[in-house]
Every structure is written in C-alpha cells, then in structure tokens.
Amino acid sequence: MPKPKIFVTRNIPQPALDRLEEVFDVSVHASGASLGREEFLRAVEDADALLCLLTDSIDKELLDAAPKLKCVSNLAVGYNNIDVRYATQKGIAVCNTPGVLTETTADLAWALLMACARRLVEADKYVRESRFDGWGPLLMLGVDVHGKTLGVIGMGRIGRAVARRAEGFGMRVLWFDPKADPGSMPPEYERTDLENLCLQADFISIHAPLTSDTRHLIGAQQFALMGPKTILVNTARGPIVDETALIKALQEKKIAAAGLDVYEREPEVPAELLALDNAVLLPHIGSASIETRTQMALMAAENAIAVINGQEPPARVN
Numbered sequence: 001m002p003k004p005k006i007f008v009t010r011n012i013p014q015p016a017l018d019r020l021e022e023v024f025d026v027s028v029h030a031s032g033a034s035l036g037r038e039e040f041l042r043a044v045e046d047a048d049a050l051l052c053l054l055t056d057s058i059d060k061e062l063l064d065a066a067p068k069l070k071c072v073s074n075l076a077v078g079y080n081n082i083d084v085r086y087a088t089q090k091g092i093a094v095c096n097t098p099g100v101l102t103e104t105t106a107d108l109a110w111a112l113l114m115a116c117a118r119r120l121v122e123a124d125k126y127v128r129e130s131r132f133d134g135w136g137p138l139l140m141l142g143v144d145v146h147g148k149t150l151g152v153i154g155m156g157r158i159g160r161a162v163a164r165r166a167e168g169f170g171m172r173v174l175w176f177d178p179k180a181d182p183g184s185m186p187p188e189y190e191r192t193d194l195e196n197l198c199l200q201a202d203f204i205s206i207h208a209p210l211t212s213d214t215r216h217l218i219g220a221q222q223f224a225l226m227g228p229k230t231i232l233v234n235t236a237r238g239p240i241v242d243e244t245a246l247i248k249a250l251q252e253k254k255i256a257a258a259g260l261d262v263y264e265r266e267p268e269v270p271a272e273l274l275a276l277d278n279a280v281l282l283p284h285i286g287s288a289s290i291e292t293r294t295q296m297a298l299m300a301a302e303n304a305i306a307v308i309n310g311q312e313p314p315a316r317v318n
Helices: 015-023 035-043 061-066 084-089 104-118 118-126 157-169 194-200 220-225 241-253 288-308
Strands: 004-007 025-028 047-054 071-074 093-095 149-153 174-178 203-206 231-235 255-262 280-282
Touching: 004 015, 015 025, 015 288, 061 220, 071 288, 084 093, 084 220, 093 288, 104 118, 104 157, 104 203, 104 231, 104 255, 104 280, 149 157, 149 194, 149 280, 157 174, 174 194, 194 220, 220 241, 241 255
Parallel strands: 004 025, 004 047, 047 071, 071 093, 149 174, 149 203, 203 231, 231 255, 255 280
Antiparallel strands: none
C-alpha cells in the first residue's frame, strides 16, 4: 500500500524528516530560494499533508488546489498565514508548534533588549571600523537595565517568560493584555492599560499575536507617550507596530532605540530603518536555536502523522 504524501515547503532539521519518512512519501522544497506560487500550487495537488512555514500563504486558492489535503502543520506558534476558517470548512486540520519555543524566544527578546540598552551593535561596528583608540568616560554610553520598568504587551507563554527574566534584574513589571487572566499572574506584576504602560515603561517588549485588534497597536499615538529613553523590542509580529511611525520616532529620537526581529512587510526592511544606528535588526530568528528548531520540526511532524493516522494531534488550532 502506498504511503500518504506530504509536502514540506523548506528544509527542516533531519530528525523531523527522518520521522516523517517513517509514515509519508516525503517531498521537500530543498532550495534556499523562496517557493514560487505556481510551484507551490502544483506541489500540493496530490498532497495528503502539508508542513509549512509562517512565511507560506495558505489561502483559499492553495487549499482548493489540494483536494486530498487532510492536515496543514505550521512550523510556528502563530498561524495568521493560514485561512483557518476555510480549512475548517473543508475538514482540514490546522496545527502549530506552541510551547517548545517559549524560552528560546524569550531569550532572544532579552538579547535585543540588552543590545539596545548597551548599544552593542554600535560598539561592535565602532571597533571593527578601527575607531577605538582607548577608554573614555563618555564612550558609547548606554542605559542601565537593572532596577528599571519593563512593560510587556501580551502575557501568553512568551510574555510571561520575558517577565520572569526581569525579576533577576530587580525590575518592576507592567503588563497589558485584555485577554489574559489577572489571577494567573504573579501578584507583583502590575496590570495596566496600554497608555499607562507606554508612559511608564523604560523597556517595552511585544509578545501579542497578530489579529485585527493588534495590527498597528503601537503607532504614532503610542510613541508620543513614550520618553526619549524608551526602548521597544518586537519579537512577535511586524504589523503590530506601525513601521512608518516607528521610523519617525527613531529618527526624531522620540524613543531611544528599537530591537526588531520581525517587520511589517517581511522580509522587506525599509531603507530608512537600515540607516538607523539606534535600531538593532535581526532576520526573524526568535526560535533559531538548534535544540528548539529541532523540537519544533518534530512537533510539526507528529502533528501531521497523528492527523493522517486518525488521531488527535499534539497541537491542533481548529
């Protein structure tokens, strides 16, 4: 009996491919180049399952092009790249990979926060350009992190992990999340509204999902509330921040710096943003550790295998 077919839209860690091959006839888009739309549509024509990335658009057109499809397994926590409602109508399971990347992404948020606070990227460039000619009392002055106020937007798994790290720096933690249960939070974390968080926080870290409510949640109005020493970190989704307003705030020094792992029109990064010394820019690597990406890929594989075997997958979202 022939194996069911799965299409994998990009190379993933080998342990996950090995696991998939136990159950599926596996086809992988192994090229480093992005998958073209027409190629993508052809690739899913006879697929029973799809293992995709958050950068892949799984819309009505693609779902209709795959009449045998039973599962879309997203290699990500977020799934705003998938038309979940239409997939549900067609009886297609949509799965994600929550939990396994929580701590790794929180680590990266803190790496961005620290890099911005202590101007690490600027300082590295300064040395590489042979401009360092000795210690000076005013050389590359940054700001302290310990004892300051951290504002967390979105108190899901990752937001709480970021807040927990702040305890080691003796920081006050403010949080804003209309959907979170205050009773589930440590009492020392202070719930507040977005306006007050922007006014009071020295560091603001975004960990909300991208929805119609959170798109451009941070824009010109919010930047006007922040101070010239405020540092903004976004490791969630780019469109949560109005990038045009962010660039203006950075250019005019309305805020001190921004650490970004995501962008509004990813992978496009505006030239104005690239030109700013007070922006630390990463290529969406929040979960990019060997251990975590392997765990994510294995969870995505197990999701697809469970659906094909008629079982409940580890992480189904519809």
